[in-house]
Amino acid sequence: xxxxxxxxxxxxxxxxxxxxxxxxxxxxxxxxxxxxxxxxxxxxxxxxxxxxxxxxxxxxxxxxxxxxxxxxxxxxxxxxxxxxxxxxxxxxxxxxxxxxxxxxxxxxxxxxxxxxxxxxxxxxxxxxxxxxxxxxxxxxxxxxxxxxxxxxxxxxxxxxxxxxxxxxxxxxxxxxxxxxxxxxxxxxxxxxxxxxxxxxxxxxxxxxxxxxxxxxxxxxxxxxxxxxxxxxxxxxxxxxxxxxxxxxxxxxxxxxxxxxxxxxxxxxxxxxxxxxxxxxxxxxxxxxxxxxxxxxxxxxxxxxxxxxxxxxxxxxxxxxxxx
Numbered sequence: 248x249x250x251x252x253x254x255x256x257x258x259x260x261x262x263x264x265x266x267x268x269x270x271x272x273x274x275x276x277x278x279x280x281x282x283x284x285x286x287x288x289x290x291x292x293x294x295x296x297x298x299x300x301x302x303x304x305x306x307x308x309x310x311x312x313x314x315x316x317x318x319x320x321x322x323x324x325x326x327x328x329x330x331x332x333x334x335x336x337x338x339x340x341x342x343x344x345x346x347x348x349x350x351x352x353x354x355x356x357x358x359x360x361x362x363x364x365x366x367x368x369x370x371x372x373x374x375x376x377x378x379x380x381x382x383x384x385x386x387x388x389x390x391x392x393x394x395x396x397x398x399x400x401x402x403x404x405x406x407x408x409x410x411x412x413x414x415x416x417x418x419x420x421x422x423x424x425x426x427x428x429x430x431x432x433x434x435x436x437x438x439x440x441x442x443x444x445x446x447x448x449x450x451x452x453x454x455x456x457x458x459x460x461x462x463x464x465x466x467x468x469x470x471x472x473x474x475x476x477x478x479x480x481x482x483x484x485x486x487x488x489x490x491x492x493x494x495x496x497x498x499x500x501x502x503x504x505x506x507x508x509x510x511x512x513x514x515x516x517x518x519x520x521x522x523x524x525x526x527x528x529x530x531x532x533x534x535x536x537x538x539x540x541x542x543x544x545x546x547x548x549x550x551x552x553x554x555x556x557x558x559x560x561x562x563x564x565x566x567x568x569x570x
Contacts, residue, residue, distance in 0.1 A: 256359070256401070259283060260293035260326040261386070264319060265365045266335020267309045268298050268387075275387045276332060282389060283328070286398055293326060298333075312340040320349055327358050328401075330386045334364025339436060342372050350376045359401065359564075361386055364458070364537065367429025370548045371437045374427070375444045380549035380564050383429050383454070388543060397545050400564050408544040410558035414486070414510055414529035415517060422528065423553040424452040424482040426546050426562070431455040431489075432464075435471045448480035452554070454546050456487030456536035461501075462508055465489065469512055478516045483554060484529045488536025506531065530558060 261280065268276065276298070284292055295318060297309035309315065319341050322329050331338075353373055360370055360381035370381040382400060389397065396406040427446070428434050434455065438444065453472075460468070472478060486509065490501040510517075510529070520527045534542045546552075550564040 256287050256289060256327040258291040258293070258326045259287070259289050259328045259330070260295065260322045261298065261330050261332050262295040262318065262322060263298045263309045263333045264315050264331060264341055264369070265309070265337035266307055266333050267301055268333050270299060272332075272387060273299075279330075279332070279387055279389050282391060282394055283330075286394060287328070287401075289328075293322070307335065308337040308340075312337075312344060316341050316344040319345070323349060323353050323356070323358060327356075329358050329360050331360075331362030331366040331369075332386045334362075334366060334385075334430075336365055338365045338368045338433075341369065345372075353377045353379055361397070364430050365433055367548070368433045368437050370429065371427065371434065371444075374549035375446065378549065380547050382564075383426075383546040383548050384543065385537075388540060393543055393545075400545060400547055400550075400562065403563070403565065406545050406547075406562040408532070408534070408542070408560045408562070410485070410530040410532040410554075410560060412531050413558070414506055414531055416526065416528070417556045417558075418483070418526070418528045418554070419556070421553055421555050422452070422483050423551065425450050426454055426548050426550060426552045427451045428454040429456070429546075429548065431457040431468050432460070435468050438475050438477075439471065443475060448477055449482065451481050452483045452485060452552055453477065453481050454485045454487065454532075454535065454548075457489050458491050458537040460489065462504060465505055465508060466512065469509065473516070478513060478527065479520075481527065484527060485532055485535070485554075485560075486529060487532050487534070488539060491536070491538035502533065528554075530554060530560075532560070 300309050302308050302310050354377040357379050363385040373379050400406050489505045490498050492498050535544050547562050547564045553561045
């Protein structure tokens with residue numbers, strides 16, 4: 248898989264294909280534009296006119312599906328780095344209107360996509376259709392301190408993080424695979440279609456996080472993944488933050504309950520895989536998720552990750568180091 252040499256990134260754009268940014272986010276957007284522009288030596292920067300707008304009929308999205316899709320079709324043809332600056336709801340609308348010609352352009356030009364939350368629907372779709380990797384990262388939280396890891400990925404290098412603990416027995420040796428997933432609710436929506444995406448789950452490591460769900464929601468989401476036979480084949484499962492809120496104790500309590508439930512719900516799958524010599528390691532990484540401001544991982548969806556027994560995760564946008 249070809250890597251994206253950062254020297255080939257001459258044009259950057261920032262889009263909001265789902266929900267808009269609140270006005271108070273403008274200083275963070277300005278910082279992001281300055282930081283990436285300076286780090287990559289790029290002056291040709293496009294700011295979508297929809298970053299702070301609301302559609303006249305559907306207020307929680309930035310513009311009509313036609314307007315957002317028209318802009319997306321333009322930026323994939325003209326820009327080398329495409330960053331979504333907000334999550335929310337609406338990225339799935341674009342998938343209904345993107346055609347084969349658009350995916351062919353992405354496959355040939357291989358722009359780098361960066362986004363989070365709802366945008367992971369598009370990241371997964373682009374990887375599935377084009378085998379072009381993207382980076383799961385909340386763009387507005389890019390700072391001088393964590394930008395080195397994003398820039399390292401863009402340069403064909405490594406980004407290293409460490410998980411918190413294994414939910415079950417750690418793997419006997421290092422495991423490697425292709426990161427996939429993102430926001431759990433969004434990923435389930437990505438799979439739930441008349442003809443689900445056909446992926447070789449044996450090659451993948453699933454990363455999931457979510458926001459504002461309860462245990463019943465989690466039950467439904469995990470049941471959907473079982474129905475798609477995801478847990479039967481994936482190499483490993485990485486669980487990020489599954490809750491967010493203003494009360495740290497409530498967030499911590501829910502995370503504990505969610506992890507206990509997940510382990511119990513997957514017990515039959517875990518037992519069967521262990522019996523057949525194909526254990527499913529589950530790593531907990533609480534820094535991956537919404538409302539996280541420190542030690543944020545940049546997960547290269549469709550790229551490559553190695554996870555050691557000591558919980559160290561080594562990410563790349565491609566399998567082999569750049570030479």
